[in-house]
Amino acid sequence: MRDRTDRPGAPPPAPPLDDGTAERPGHQAVGETAWTRALTLIEQADEVALACHVSPDGDALGSMLAVGAVLRSLGKKVVASFGDRRFSVPRLLRFLPGQDLLVPPSAFPAEPELMITFDSSTLDRLGLLSANAGKAREVVVMDHHPSNTGFGTVSLIDPDVAATAVLAEQLIYRLGGTLDRDVATCLYAGLVTDTGSFRHSSTTPAAHEMAARLVATGLRTDEIARELWDRSPFGYLKVLAAALDRVTLEDGLVWTSVTHLDRASYGLPYEEVEAIIDVIRRTDEAEVAVVLKEDDLGAWQVSMRSKGAVDVAALCTALGGGGHRSAAGFTSHDSVETTMNRIRALLPRKA
Structure with missing residues (x-):
């Protein structure tokens, strides 16, 4: 491929074929x-x-x-x-x-x-x-x-x-x-x-x-x-305010929801509310953060974040989704109340 940069010189060197992660104990790179x-x-x-x-x-x-x-x-x-x-x-x-x-x-x-x-x-x-x-x-x-x-x-x-x-x-x-x-x-x-x-x-x-x-x-x-990260329509601020107004903190869990009506009031597309989880998860008192986002078809797209102590990928996999240990999600066709009860039932209980 022709290098189209404006900088002189050779293109950057290729990485080592194990991508540098072979140093990690137990790592199994693609064969x-x-x-x-x-x-x-x-x-x-x-x-x-x-x-x-x-x-x-x-x-x-x-x-x-x-x-x-x-x-x-x-x-x-x-x-x-x-x-x-x-x-x-x-x-x-x-x-x-x-x-x-x-x-x-x-x-x-x-x-x-x-x-x-x-x-x-x-x-x-x-x-x-x-x-x-x-x-x-x-x-x-x-x-x-x-x-x-x-x-x-x-x-x-x-x-x-x-x-x-x-x-x-x-x-x-x-x-x-x-x-x-x-x-x-x-x-x-x-x-x-x-x-x-x-x-x-x-x-x-x-x-x-x-x-x-x-x-x-x-x-x-x-x-x-x-x-x-540094661009959003004005309507996002209004929808974020609505989500923050209904945010709930309970026993190490912080959560909120964003309805289709919240977005429709400002003509805000679904993808514009993805970043709300990054605001909610900052809560010092919570290990796990959850945001339920109603999509255009009425399903709830659930985003979960953990600070490390809870494996939210395992939790979301049990609920039909997946992801990483600290960031995962799933889709729910139940109500917000029922969905949250399913999440609570799988969260580890404090001693």
């Missing part, structure tokens, strides 16, 4: 057999269909677009999508390059020759595209969630890396691709999203080393940060 199989399938495929999870975040969409851009530069026919009924890139991610690769679910191959999924721990998380994955000849699953069910025919799954973007970068180098500024922007968005701007426990030396490689391409970290 070479899986990498070789994935590369062979890509080489043989006439078309590669890429998909990430519904309501994509920076890691899901960024990883997918980065790999898609490199595959296209290598001469592959590429199509990319995510399975939301209302197909629209979240406003916070519309700055990402490469979105001309995206097509709505209706235009996605019904029976892909080769499908690669990004950041999706279960088949259900692909939404409308789960049926396409079920009919695909081969499905390469690229993910870092410990709760991944291994639903593909090839698993590039490593729960010890900071983000799916780490695996995407590995794939790019193994394909013989290089990083230009556009590709690096997509990967950087994924890395900073899932490390919480390098504040989460998933931030390893390897994560910082990857960030250095990406920044060396000439991307603007200040502009990316502003797009991801």
Whole structure:
């Protein structure tokens, strides 16, 4: 791939193939057999269909677009999508390059020759595209969630890396691709999203080393940060105020809800309320934070955060979802009261 940065000099060096995490006790990186199989399938495929999870975040969409851009530069026919009924890139991610690769679910191959999924721990998380994955000849699953069910025919799954973007970068180098500024922007968005701007426990030396490689391409970290965290419509403040007005603290748990009516009053799309959990979880008196967000179809999308003592991934998996030890979620079709009672029943009781 041609390096399109404005900076002189060679592109950043490739990372070590174990991504630097082999130093961690008990770490099991993706095996070479899986990498070789994935590369062979890509080489043989006439078309590669890429998909990430519904309501994509920076890691899901960024990883997918980065790999898609490199595959296209290598001469592959590429199509990319995510399975939301209302197909629209979240406003916070519309700055990402490469979105001309995206097509709505209706235009996605019904029976892909080769499908690669990004950041999706279960088949259900692909939404409308789960049926396409079920009919695909081969499905390469690229993910870092410990709760991944291994639903593909090839698993590039490593729960010890900071983000799916780490695996995407590995794939790019193994394909013989290089990083230009556009590709690096997509990967950087994924890395900073899932490390919480390098504040989460998933931030390893390897994560910082990857960030250095990406920044060396000439991307603007200040502009990316502003797009991801420092912009919101005025209506968000009103909806946040409503959520804070009904926030409840009880025995180490802090929680609130955001209704469809809250958002509709200000014309606020669902994806704009994702960050409310980051405000609620700051509560000193609570180990676990929960935000229930009513989507446009009336279901409650539940986000959970832990400060480390409680494994919310295990809790959410028991409720049909998944995620990481300190950040997870699930979907509920019950009332707020019933949903919260189900959560309370699974939370560990204090001695």
